[in-house]
Amino acid sequence: xxxxxxxxxxxxxxxxxxxxxxxxxxxxxxxxHTSLDVVDExxxxxxxxxxxxxxxxxxxxxxxxxxxxxxxxxNSKVKFVMVVDSSNTALRxxxxxxxxxxxxxxxxxxxxxxxxxxxDRIQSRAFDSMVNSMMMQVC
Amino acid sequence: MExxxxxxxxxxxxxxxxSYCDTESTKKVASNGRVLELFRAAQLPNDVVMQIMExxxxxxxxxxxxxxxxxxxxxxxxAQSGLPxxxxxxxxxxxxxxxxxxxxxxxxxxxxxALYSSDADSSASYSGVIPPPPGRIQVxxxxxxxxxxxxxxxxxxxxxxxxxxxxxxxxxxxxxxWRKHNRHPSGGNNERPLAGPGPFWAPFSEAQxxxxxxxxPIWSGHSPPPHQENWVSFADTPPTSAxxxxxxxxxxxxxxxxxxxxxTTTNEIRRQSSSYDDPWKITDEQRQYYVNQFKTIQPxxxxxxxxxxxxxxxxxxKLPILELSHIWELSDFDKDGALTLDEFCAAFHLVVARxxxxxxxxxxxxxxxxxxxxxxxxxxxxxxGEVGYSSSPAEAPPSKSPSMPSLNQTWPELNQSSExxxxxxxxxxxxxxLTQFDSNIAPADxxxxxxxxxxxxxxxxxxxxxxxxxxxxGSDHANPTSPLLVKPPDHPEENKMSSSVKFTSGNTVTDGxxxxxxxxxxxxxxGSTVTRQRSHSGTSPDNTAPPPPPPRPHPSHSRSSSxxxxxxxxxxxxxxxxxxxAYPPAVPPRPQPSQGAGPHVHRPVDAEGLIxxxxxxxxxxxxxxxxxxxxxxxxxxxxxxxxxEEDEIETHSEVLQVxxxxxxxxxxxxxxxxxxxxxxxxxxxxxxxxxxxxxxxPPPKPIRRxxxxxxxxxxxxxxxxxxTGVIAAVLASQPSIPRSVGKDKKAIQASIRRNKETNTVLxxxxxxxxxxxxxxxxxxISLEVQLEQLRPFSHL
Numbered sequence: 001x002x003x004x005x006x007x008x009x010x011x012x013x014x015x016x017x018x019x020x021x022x023x024x025x026x027x028x029x030x031x032x033h034t035s036l037d038v039v040d041e042x043x044x045x046x047x048x049x050x051x052x053x054x055x056x057x058x059x060x061x062x063x064x065x066x067x068x069x070x071x072x073x074x075n076s077k078v079k080f081v082m083v084v085d086s087s088n089t090a091l092r093x094x095x096x097x098x099x100x101x102x103x104x105x106x107x108x109x110x111x112x113x114x115x116x117x118x119x120d121r122i123q124s125r126a127f128d129s130m131v132n133s134m135m136m137q138v139c
Numbered sequence: 140m141e142x143x144x145x146x147x148x149x150x151x152x153x154x155x156x157x158s159y160c161d162t163e164s165t166k167k168v169a170s171n172g173r174v175l176e177l178f179r180a181a182q183l184p185n186d187v188v189m190q191i192m193e194x195x196x197x198x199x200x201x202x203x204x205x206x207x208x209x210x211x212x213x214x215x216x217x218a219q220s221g222l223p224x225x226x227x228x229x230x231x232x233x234x235x236x237x238x239x240x241x242x243x244x245x246x247x248x249x250x251x252x253a254l255y256s257s258d259a260d261s262s263a264s265y266s267g268v269i270p271p272p273p274g275r276i277q278v279x280x281x282x283x284x285x286x287x288x289x290x291x292x293x294x295x296x297x298x299x300x301x302x303x304x305x306x307x308x309x310x311x312x313x314x315x316x317w318r319k320h321n322r323h324p325s326g327g328n329n330e331r332p333l334a335g336p337g338p339f340w341a342p343f344s345e346a347q348x349x350x351x352x353x354x355x356p357i358w359s360g361h362s363p364p365p366h367q368e369n370w371v372s373f374a375d376t377p378p379t380s381a382x383x384x385x386x387x388x389x390x391x392x393x394x395x396x397x398x399x400x401x402x403t404t405t406n407e408i409r410r411q412s413s414s415y416d417d418p419w420k421i422t423d424e425q426r427q428y429y430v431n432q433f434k435t436i437q438p439x440x441x442x443x444x445x446x447x448x449x450x451x452x453x454x455x456x457k458l459p460i461l462e463l464s465h466i467w468e469l470s471d472f473d474k475d476g477a478l479t480l481d482e483f484c485a486a487f488h489l490v491v492a493r494x495x496x497x498x499x500x501x502x503x504x505x506x507x508x509x510x511x512x513x514x515x516x517x518x519x520x521x522x523x524g525e526v527g528y529s530s531s532p533a534e535a536p537p538s539k540s541p542s543m544p545s546l547n548q549t550w551p552e553l554n555q556s557s558e559x560x561x562x563x564x565x566x567x568x569x570x571x572x573l574t575q576f577d578s579n580i581a582p583a584d585x586x587x588x589x590x591x592x593x594x595x596x597x598x599x600x601x602x603x604x605x606x607x608x609x610x611x612x613g614s615d616h617a618n619p620t621s622p623l624l625v626k627p628p629d630h631p632e633e634n635k636m637s638s639s640v641k642f643t644s645g646n647t648v649t650d651g652x653x654x655x656x657x658x659x660x661x662x663x664x665x666g667s668t669v670t671r672q673r674s675h676s677g678t679s680p681d682n683t684a685p686p687p688p689p690p691r692p693h694p695s696h697s698r699s700s701s702x703x704x705x706x707x708x709x710x711x712x713x714x715x716x717x718x719x720x721a722y723p724p725a726v727p728p729r730p731q732p733s734q735g736a737g738p739h740v741h742r743p744v745d746a747e748g749l750i751x752x753x754x755x756x757x758x759x760x761x762x763x764x765x766x767x768x769x770x771x772x773x774x775x776x777x778x779x780x781x782x783x784e785e786d787e788i789e790t791h792s793e794v795l796q797v798x799x800x801x802x803x804x805x806x807x808x809x810x811x812x813x814x815x816x817x818x819x820x821x822x823x824x825x826x827x828x829x830x831x832x833x834x835x836x837p838p839p840k841p842i843r844r845x846x847x848x849x850x851x852x853x854x855x856x857x858x859x860x861x862x863t864g865v866i867a868a869v870l871a872s873q874p875s876i877p878r879s880v881g882k883d884k885k886a887i888q889a890s891i892r893r894n895k896e897t898n899t900v901l902x903x904x905x906x907x908x909x910x911x912x913x914x915x916x917x918x919x920i921s922l923e924v925q926l927e928q929l930r931p932f933s934h935l
Binding site: 115 | 446447449450453460461463464465467468471474475476501930931
């Protein structure tokens with residue numbers, strides 16, 4: 001379960017960010033922000049590689065002693081960044097991937113909504129509930 | 140004043156209170172006296188009361204409009220909770236208890252009952268009489284409304300109990316909640332024909348004046364009546380009826396609606412909306428209206444309304460974009476960005492509800508679920524869909540409906556394969572393709588995972604070959620377009636196949652039955668999403684018909700089948716059906732070359748045209764049958780029928796690559812899969828053909844169909860190298876062979892015979908092993924599927 005999930009637009013501003021409310025959330029925001037550099041690095045490294053499902057998933061961006069940061073980028077350069085707690089007995093990579101897949105699917109649903117203007121903050125209840133289900137149940 | 144968001148209970152409560160305070164029945168202003176009395180009953184210190192009054196703006200305005208009143212009530216609740224009185228706290232405080240008023244005469248309940256009783260009184264007055272149509276009714280259905288009101292009031296009394304009974308007419312029993320809320324027409328309303336009927340109508344009258352601000356019981360999402368009138372006018376009748384049926388909290392709509400609707404409609408609507416339990420049920424009137432509206436946008440009732448058109452349409456309702464967005468999320472059931480008729484009706488109904496003050500549900504109510512037509516296993520979906528217009532207890536649906544969508548959504552994750560089918564079918568728009576896709580998947584599954592099913596039209600050996608072929612193709616995930624890749628993967632070996640199968644299995648969320656990555660990604664996605672078939676990898680729907688594999692280089696023909704085989708093999712490249720290697724032609728020859736995937740079998744036995752096929756493509760499958768045939772052929776050839784044929788065969792065999800390890804016995808048979816083989820083949824062929832004695836050449840280079848020996852995998856590689864070495868040697872010696880004559884020829888023939896026999900044996904062995912391998916793979920796949928099915932539970 002993640003402690004923080006963020007959706008970053010192509011221009012690197014956040015479309016959606018949500019953290020487990022207990023801790024100092026700014027720390028997570030900062031972490032997500034710094035991880036964007038790593039994401040960009042990985043994207044550029046991929047270069048002309050075919051962007052298929054596997055490559056959408058960037059994997060572990062960088063670990064710290066407290067948590068790990070995973071990244072995922074869509075074809076339209078919208079990035080999903082997920083911070084998970086290290087103590088959370090290693091979430092398997094496949095699980096992280098499936099979480100990103102769900103995020104991606106929900107994001108696509110939002111995109112399909114004609115009332116959503118791309119670039120707006122995401123305010124969908126369905127998306128919120130989906131993210132909530134993925135967040136750590138702390139309290 | 141800032142917007143005030145009230146929960147449903149709060150709304151009702153406040154409305155009731157307002158009614159109570161509305162001694163003058165102005166429906167707009169709560170009499171100051173009553174209000175003050177009420178506030179005193181709240182047991183708040185006077186200064187707090189003064190503060191409240193100031194904050195809500197009454198002091199400024201000099202009177203308590205509905206909005207001010209509501210704000211005041213909320214502030215009372217805030218104060219009673221002990222929180223500081225702030226304007227911001229109005230909306231930010233969550234879970235605020237309802238303000239408590241200790242009225243001198245009665246407690247809350249008693250107040251309620253008093254109101255009710257007052258209702259009763261008024262209703263009594265009503266009961267006997269059909270209230271005259273409200274004068275200013277913009278509502279023409281005054282009478283109807285009155286009846287309905289009567290109905291309502293009388294039912295109000297019974298409230299908790301019986302469902303509405305339409306005394307005078309069959310006016311539908313308003314939803315229970317609504318009725319409660321209704322208790323409005325306390326005193327003074329009698330005069331107002333409009334007012335009399337109850338809150339429902341009251342809003343109308345209030346709205347009439349067009350004072351949007353004051354009559355906004357619920358601020359969020361309300362638009363000024365005039366606008367609403369516009370909207371309603373564009374919406375004409377049904378909204379009225381809908382409104383009638385709905386919670387009358389909101390005013391504006393109803394006014395406008397009133398103007399439009401006819402009395403009869405109202406009646407009917409009321410009657411029908413008497414679901415009493417389910418505020419979300421769409422009455423026939425409403426439905427008809429929605430359908431008409433749908434037609435204005437999309438004449439074809441089975442068609443879709445694209446998102447942009449729907450956006451325009453619903454934007455006219457002047458609801459905030461956020462709410463419209465939420466409504467869209469709720470109503471676009473299959474998430475395809477377009478609205479079917481059912482979805483449109485649900486969306487419209489939700490819009491109407493919202494305008495009437497109902498809060499939007501978190502999940503689509505059961506009665507609004509679109510009927511899922513294409514569902515295959517649609518258990519939940521269909522049930523909910525069919526419930527659509529059937530009455531269902533209000534409590535039940537709300538509880539069920541929230542779970543429904545979530546169920547539907549979680550199902551795919553939980554129950555992968557079947558859900559996938561379900562989700563596929565749920566997508567009305569793409570159901571066709573999906574189902575097709577599914578059907579493709581089905582055969583693909585067996586092909587890839589189970590490999591068995593390969594339709595067998597060939598000889599048993601051929602069957603084996605085909606299966607092997609299938610396995611190879613199935614496992615080849617390199618080709619995203621076809622679930623069953625028939626593309627020659629250059630790893631005819633089973634190990635490769637198995638590894639690829641493993642890979643695919645691992646990849647698939649649901650199970651390992653997709654052969655291609657893209658395909659696997661689809662099931663995963665589908666699994667995770669309800670009805671969406673989002674192929675992030677962009678494969679899915681395209682796979683309905685796997686594109687024909689690229690033409691294989693020189694499909695070699697198996698010996699066994701003679702010309703037909705060859706032709707068929709040559710044809711196969713173009714076919715590439717997902718694993719339908721039903722008949723020999725389907726088996727695409729493996730691209731032999733370099734690897735020499737068991738081309739051996741392909742050694743075209745046919746004298747006729749096989750020569751050209753140098754491609755090592757023949758995969759194992761063809762190989763086997765070929766091999767077998769070859770052996771037959773060999774026998775035939777040995778009988779000395781046709782040296783040329785032999786030569787040709789051999790040359791072909793040369794061409795064919797045999798990757799499988801073959802025994803030392805067959806070492807002579809080296810598949811010259813390499814280009815040089817091919818080169819030589821043609822070269823040899825001519826030479827061999829040219830000479831009668833050529834047969835010598837053939838023996839050394841008999842197509843080495845690499846038979847899979849027990850060792851298969853590794854040994855294959857080794858042997859392959861060996862073979863290549865041998866091949867080289869043989870090739871080297873070849874030129875000389877043709878030169879030899881006589882005894883050499885005999886010796887060669889004998890050796891050929893021996894080799895062929897060995898080949899046959901090996902081929903048989905190979906097929907058996909293949910069979911075993913398939914079995915094991917099958918088991919493996921089934922286990923993986925089970926694992927996948929279990930997994931979602933664990934990781935969530």
